[in-house]
Amino acid sequence: MNTLILRTIVPILTSLMVIYSIIVLLSGHNQPGGGFIGGLIAASAFALYGIACGVAPVRRALYFHPISISGFGMFLAALSGFPSLYEHVPYLTGLWWFPEIAKGVEVPLSTPLIFDIGVWLVVVGSLVSIALALEEKV
Amino acid sequence: MIGFAVLTPFFAALFAPLLVYLIGHRAAWILAIVPGYLAYRLLEFTAPVARGERILQSHSWLEGFQVNYSFMIDGLSLTFAFLILGIGFFIVIYAGGYLKGHPHLGRFLATLLAFMGSMLGLVLADNLITLFVFWELTSITSFLLIGFDHERMAARRAALQALIITGLGGLVMLAGFALIGIVGGTFELSELLTKGDEIKQHGLYSLMFWLVMAGAFTKSAQVPFHSWLPNAMEAPTPVSAYLHSATMVKAGVYLLMRTYPMLGETDLWETVLPIFGGTTLIVGxxxxxxxxxxxxxxxxxxxxxxxxxxxxxxxxxxxxxxxxxxxxxxxxxxxxxxxxxxxxxxxxxxxxxxxxxxxxxxxxxxxxxxxxxxxxxxxxxxxxxxxxxxxxxxxxxxxxxxxxxxxxxxxxxxxxxxxxxxxxxxxxxxxxxxxxxxxxxxxxxxxxxxxxxxxxxxxxxxxxxxxxxxxxxxxxxxxxxxxxxxxxxxxxxxxxxxxxxxxxxxxxxxxxxxxxYFKKFRKAFDGILNFIGWGPDKGFDQAICVLGFVARHVTRLLQSGEMRTYMRATLFVVAITLLWPMYQFEVWPLRPQFPELRLWEAGVFGILAVGILQVIFSKTRLTAIVSLGIQGFSVALIFMMFGAPDLSFTQFMVETLSVVIIALVLTRLRLMQHDGRGPAAFLFDGLVAIGVGVGMGALLMAITEAPLDMRLSEFFSTYSAAIAHGRNIVNVILVDFRALDTLGEITVVLITGVAALALIRVRSSEKADEKTTSTMTGGSDAEGENALAGKDAS
Amino acid sequence: MESYLSILVGLYFAGSVFLLLSQSLIRVLIGIALLGNAVNLLIFTAGRITRGVPPIVPDGLKAASSSIANPLPQALILTAIVISFALFAFVLVLTYRAYEATGTDNTSKMRVAEPTETIRLPEGY
Incomplete structure (x- = not known):
């Protein structure tokens, strides 16, 4: 796979996959998708990038260490449970806001969404961490 | 009050080391006050006991089991108590002089006092279980006393021998006590002593007799259990003087005297005791x-x-x-x-x-x-x-x-x-x-x-x-x-x-x-004993040796060190556990239903079956990876066909990633063409595999024939959109209804990531230490798939 | 329909167990991978099978119709797939490290923790 075509095409492919994974993540509540699937897509994207162009560019592109990303996701997911405590409902109960950003356009925001983003980050971080480690000649 | 008196030496033992630390060996004079004062307080019981009275005191302990912290003073226990306390008084003083300046005198006196307390409890106890507890306490404290000089092997051996012989005897005796308690309906000696006839006529009398004798004979060093006693001479002299004059060894005699009205004066008793006693007398x-x-x-x-x-x-x-x-x-x-x-x-x-x-x-x-x-x-x-x-x-x-x-x-x-x-x-x-x-x-x-x-x-x-x-x-x-x-x-x-x-x-x-003619006698006996050449002391060593031998072989049998043996045992049991109850209770699937399949369904099932079989029998890395992919994607298709797009999606991604990382590893790890299984192993493994497979398949089939409780699923389906604002029910379950579960699950994912990273970090630091180049060349040969790992591109 | 899948699940388990019993670590690894799929499919089948209709509430309706696929096992399996994959990846790294450290992928020759030589009994007391 160490070919010119692949090396040319993979950065574009990777960015497309990552964007798609975010779409899957955000639409997951109403259509097939969600944090787990989105995370797997993004992880595959980075793994592919690593195979085509080497590990170092991936690490540069991620900027943070993958396991730090995973840890942050864990933190976010755990944090998303706390707002419910202010409402005197059990930990991790879903809360919703529907702010109107324009006339007639509501954006549903919720703590489950934040939780799902946390899941996405955990999956991406952990799997990319393992995949990159294996790609680095183990 | 008696119960408290029994505990007093134990309390005193706690302060013995401090006292010795403060005033040296003179502490013995102060500590001797404890047995002295206790003996003085016991004097008040002599008059009533001389009149033939019996003093009972009881505190409930484990009422449900008829175990009481109860004590009895009669002529027998009172005399014994005086012997223990009186001789103990002089022994404590003697120990202070004998071990003057010894660095562990405090510990010694503490153990000695604890032993005294155990002994006192033993002779005063009314409840058989309480008696047993103090009995084993004397075994333990005497272990510590005999092994006091623990830096010498002989002392350690003597201590261990005493503990094993008297401790085991005590355990056997406990069984006898339990029987007596059940037969007599109570564990209180004061009541049991009046039920002697009942016990002697019971069918299990001889069993009770032998079990109790095991305790008495081991404690009182009867042949052939006598070897621990002379060996216990490894202890400092105060211990020998105390244990072997008035206390430890007399505990067995005390037990015989105590149970005399209960078990004694039968043919069995009057045959066994003289034989053991007479032999012991002569041998000793x-x-x-x-x-x-x-x-x-x-x-x-x-x-x-x-x-x-x-x-x-x-x-x-x-x-x-x-x-x-x-x-x-x-x-x-x-x-x-x-x-x-x-x-x-x-x-x-x-x-x-x-x-x-x-x-x-x-x-x-x-x-x-x-x-x-x-x-x-x-x-x-x-x-x-x-x-x-x-x-x-x-x-x-x-x-x-x-x-x-x-x-x-x-x-x-x-x-x-x-x-x-x-x-x-x-x-x-x-x-x-x-x-x-x-x-x-x-x-x-x-x-x-x-x-x-x-x-x-x-x-x-x-x-x-x-x-x-x-x-x-x-x-x-x-x-x-x-x-x-x-x-x-x-x-x-x-x-x-x-x-x-x-x-x-x-x-x-x-x-x-x-x-x-003492020297002549000595020479003659020496000749005889040397001629025999074997004694229970040597026997003890041999028994320990045999124990080690057996332990080694049992360990080797159970822990062969081969993972395959462990796996075989485990999975064999799994297979039996699955199949045997089905056979026993006849819960085989009775009405398997095979509706007509659509063409593509049949196709996917077929591909899956082929994929699995090919994974099992693949001989090269390439076929293994490819067939692994085939079965994984077939599963994804099954999820797709039966209304699980989320699963299908996830499965596809996972299989893709799996194939990539397996390929990465397999480029360096060769897949051997044969896995080194002989025909017999192949047959056995195959049978176990088929057993588990048939078991799981049949179990699943039987389960799906029974009705399913759908209440939980219906709840999720009904309220997903209504109260959780989500149309994808699966996702709503994951992030809202059961979010706490999911939190736990992503924790697992995070932990595997950290663990894998740790493994790799360990390796790279090792490598940095060794400064050696990698010798892993297992995957350099051209089989095509190593191209997957073309990470050298940059 | 469940009967077909039960047979496939049985086949899955049989294959997985057969590979798990191998001495070759790679085969054991593949066995673990198969085991994950086997269990997922088991749960899926135990939750009953329906053709088509994913568990998604259609637009405009407040609740799903009653003929959708059972969403509960799907939620269980979704996380199970990801976890078993993460675990598989970890085991893969572990296997590779073990291979690197011991120089063999034959489980019978990996005897660091349980060496083959005779256990020495203590000679004294």
Whole structure:
């Protein structure tokens, strides 16, 4: 796979996959998708990038260490449970806001969404961490 | 109050180390107050006990199991308590002098006091289970005492041997106690003692008898369990003097005396006890004569004395009980004194070999006097209490049938040999012409001579001056308590010319003969014993060796160290667990339904089956990876076809990633063409695999034939959009309804990531240390798939 | 329909167990991978099978119709897939490290923790 075509095409492919994974993540509540699937897509994207162009560019592109990303996701997911405590409902109960950003356009925001983003980050971080480690000649 | 008194020595033990730290060996004087004061407080019970009363005190402990922290004071337990506390008083003081300046004196005194408390609890306990607890406490504390000098292997071995023998005996005894408790309906000795007939006529009587005897015989060092006692001489002398005169070894005799009204006076009892006791008496004396170490000689005579006591308890008349009781008290006095004498000689002269000591009389007059008085009592000469004991013993066996004759003969031989040993120990080191011992010798300190002299004088005074009082307050109540009925006791130093006196004279005559020709006897016995060449002591080593051997093989059998063996065992059990209940309870799937498949469904199922089979039998990396992919994607298709797009999606991504990372690893790890399974292994593994497969398949089929509770699924379906604002029910379950579960699951994902990273970091730091280049070349050959790992592109 | 899948699940388990019993670590690894799929499919089948209709509430309706696929096992399996994959990846790294450290991928020759030589019994007390 160490070919010119692949090396040319993979950065574009990777960015497309990552964007798609975010779409899957955000639409997951109403259509097939969600944090787990989105995370797997993004992880595959980075793994592919690593195979085509080497590990170092991936690490540069991620900027943070993958396991730090995973840890942050864990933190976010755990944090998303706390707002419910202010409402005197059990930990991790879903809360919703529907702010109107324009006339007639509501954006549903919720703590489950934040939780799902946390899941996405955990999956991406952990799997990319393992995949990159294996790609680095183990 | 008795319960508290029993605990007092334990409390005192807690403070012993501190006290020794503060004032050194003089702490022994203060600590001796504990047994002294306890004995003083017990005096108030002598009057009621002499009237034949019995004092009971009870605190509930485990009521549901009829286990009470209860205590009983009667003639038997009171006398024992006085012996334990009285001798304990002198031993504590003696220990302070003997181990003066020893760095662990505090620990020693603490253990000694704890042992005293255990012993006290043992003899005073009314509840059988409480008795057992204190019984095993004495085993444990004596383990610590015998192994006090733990830096020597001999001491460790002796301690371990004592613990194993007496501890095991105690455990067996517990089973006997449980049986007695069940049969008698109570664990309280005070009640059980009145139910003797009920117990003796029970069908399980002989079992109860043997179980309890196991405890008594091991504790009282009866042949063949006697070896721990002489070995326990590894302990410092105060321990030997205490454990082997009045306490530990007497616990077994106490148990026999205690259970005498309950289990005694049956044919079994009167056969077994004399046989064990008589054998022990003879073996003990022979071993005592053979040895030259005075401490060991005394230890073996202790074995012999215990044999004599057990034998007398097995005679079965009140005279014999009287003899045993008197001998027990006499033995406690003279043996305690003699052990301390030998310890003092060892301490001051530097050796306790009888051949190397002579003429010490002038240097150690008080010790010599104590030795002489104690030995006279041991020899059974008037006017000592030992003489009274021997008279009673001979009385008991001179008006019966032939088996009493045998007992009398054994007793005479044993007593004559003991006479010789006692006389040798008391006379040879102290008389004769002066021989320079290894150390400059002088009289022991006050702490060292107080105990021996008082105890040996007691042996004289008891018989000579206070016989009336002792008889009324101690001997008669104790004999009555043992016999289980009121016994008339009439003791006199001069009982007229009777057969017992004749036997006594005969014993003394034989004893003198043994004393005069002591070295000849020693040589003869040494020859015999060397000829036999094997004893229980060696047997103990062999038993331990066999234990190690068996343990090694069992371990090797269960832990072969081969993962495959473990896996086989585990999965074989899984297969059996799945199939056997189905067979046993006939829950096979009964109505398997095979509706007509659509074409693509049949196709996917077929591909999946082929994929699995190909994974199993693939010989190369490429086929393995490809077929692994095939089965994974087939599963994804199944999810797709049956209404699970989320799963399908996830499965696709996971399979893609799996193939990538497996390929990465397999480029460096070669897949062997054959997995090294022989035909037999192949067959076995195949059968196990088919067993598990059939089991799981059948189980699943049976499950799906039963109705399914859909309430939870319906709840999620109904409320997903309504209250959780989500249309994808699966996702709503994950992030909202069951979000806490998901939180746990992503924690697992995070942990695997961290763990994998840690593994790799460990490796890279190792590599940095070794500064070696990677030698992993397993995947460099061209099979095509190593191109997958073309990460060298940059 | 469940009967077909039960047979496939049985086949899956049989294959997985057969590979798990191998001495070759790679085969054991593949066995673990198969085991994950086997269990997922088991749960899926135990939750009953329906053709088509995913568990998604259609636009405009407040609740799903009653003939949708069972969403509960799907939620269980979704996380199970990801976890078993993460675990698989970890085991893969572990295997590779073990191979690197011991120089073999034969489980019978990996005897660091349980060496083959005879256990020495203590000689004293």
């Amino acid at each position: 004396t022979v071993l005592a004569v053979r040895d030259t170490d005075m401490k060991l000689m005394l230890a073996y005579t202790t074995v012999a004395s215990l044999g004599l006591l057990v034998m007398m308890l097995g005679v079965g008349n009140e005279r014999a009980v009287e003899g045993a009781v008197l001998y027990l008290v006499a033995h406690s006095f003279f043996k305690g004194a003699l052990f301390m004498v030998v310890g003092t000689v060892d301490h001051e002269a530097g050796t306790r070999q009888i051949d190397k000591l002579s003429g010490l009389r002038s240097a150690m007059p008080i010790t010599a006097l104590a030795a002489m008085l104690a030995a006279l009592s041991m020899c059974g000469l008037p006017p000592f209490v030992g003489f009274l004991a021997k008279e009673s013993i001979y009385h008991a066996v001179t008006h019966g049938g032939w088996h009493e004759g045998i007992i009398a003969g054994v007793a005479i031989i044993g007593n004559a040999l003991m006479f010789g040993v006692a006389a040798s120990i008391a006379i040879r080191p102290f008389t004769g012409k002066w021989v320079d011992p290894p150390k400059a010798v002088h009289e022991g300190s006050v702490m060292l001579v107080l105990g021996p002299i008082v105890l040996s004088i007691l042996g004289l005074a008891t018989a000579l001056f206070v016989l009336e009082m002792m008889q009324a307050h101690f001997f008669k109540p104790m004999i009555s308590a043992v016999a289980g009925q009121d016994v008339a006791v009439d003791l006199h130093l001069w009982g007229g010319l009777n057969p017992a006196l004749v036997l006594s004279v005969l014993t003394v005559g034989l004893g003198l003969f043994v004393f005069v």
